[in-house]
Amino acid sequence: MKKKLLATVMAVSIATLSTGIFAGPAQAFSLGNFNLGSVLKVGGVGILVDRFGGQINDFLNKILSQNNLSTTYSTKVVPIVSVGNNGYIGAAQVTGPASEVERVEAVAQIEASFNSVARIKGLVPIDSKNPVNASRIQGVGVSAIIDIKI
Numbered sequence: 520m521k522k523k524l525l526a527t528v529m530a531v532s533i534a535t536l537s538t539g540i541f542a543g544p545a546q547a548f549s550l551g552n553f554n555l556g557s558v559l560k561v562g563g564v565g566i567l568v569d570r571f572g573g574q575i576n577d578f579l580n581k582i583l584s585q586n587n588l589s590t591t592y593s594t595k596v597v598p599i600v601s602v603g604n605n606g607y608i609g610a611a612q613v614t615g616p617a618s619e620v621e622r623v624e625a626v627a628q629i630e631a632s633f634n635s636v637a638r639i640k641g642l643v644p645i646d647s648k649n650p651v652n653a654s655r656i657q658g659v660g661v662s663a664i665i666d667i668k669i
Contacts (some may be wrong), residue, residue: 564598564667565648568610572596579612579663591641592636593617594662599626599642613644615659623656624648 555665576596583589592614599609611626627650629641640663645653 532630550609557598564609567667568598571603572610575610575665576612579665583662590614590662593620595620595623596665597623597625597644599628600645600647600648600650602627602629609664611642611665614662615644615656621654622646623659625650625653625667626661627653628666 560579564639572595576594579596580589580594594614594617596610596612599611608628613620613623614628614636614645623646624643625648626642627643627645629643631639631641633639642664644656644659644661646656
């Protein structure tokens with residue numbers, strides 16, 4: 520299963536590269552400053568969340584319940600998108616009223632440094648996978664962060 524998933528992620532990533540979506544006009548396989556590992560991770564996270572988000576969500580709910588941390592609210596797993604480079608950088612479980620959780624498409628991550636003594640990460644449920652024009656979904660919070668190993 521893991522090999523099949525990795526093959527799918529690589530195929531989609533290579534197809535994306537060859538169509539010029541990320542690399543611009545087609546060239547003789549010169550990636551320039553492009554990091555193939557980053558491309559695979561960005562494409563892979565989106566594919567994994569789309570394909571396995573429900574299973575990851577069920578697993579998280581089971582683990583939280585086993586530790587007496589379950590919720591009566593609705594939950595969903597969505598990609599985390601970085602504000603600034605628009606790439607998928609992980610996944611998050613969001614929780615809240617069902618009607619609002621259904622509207623969440625991603626979690627925007629905003630990073631900043633506080634007086635050089637702390638690194639701040641803001642995680643905000645949003646209504647689009649593009650954080651530039653997205654709106655915050657009120658009443659929904661982030662209940663878990665999923666680090667995806669690719």
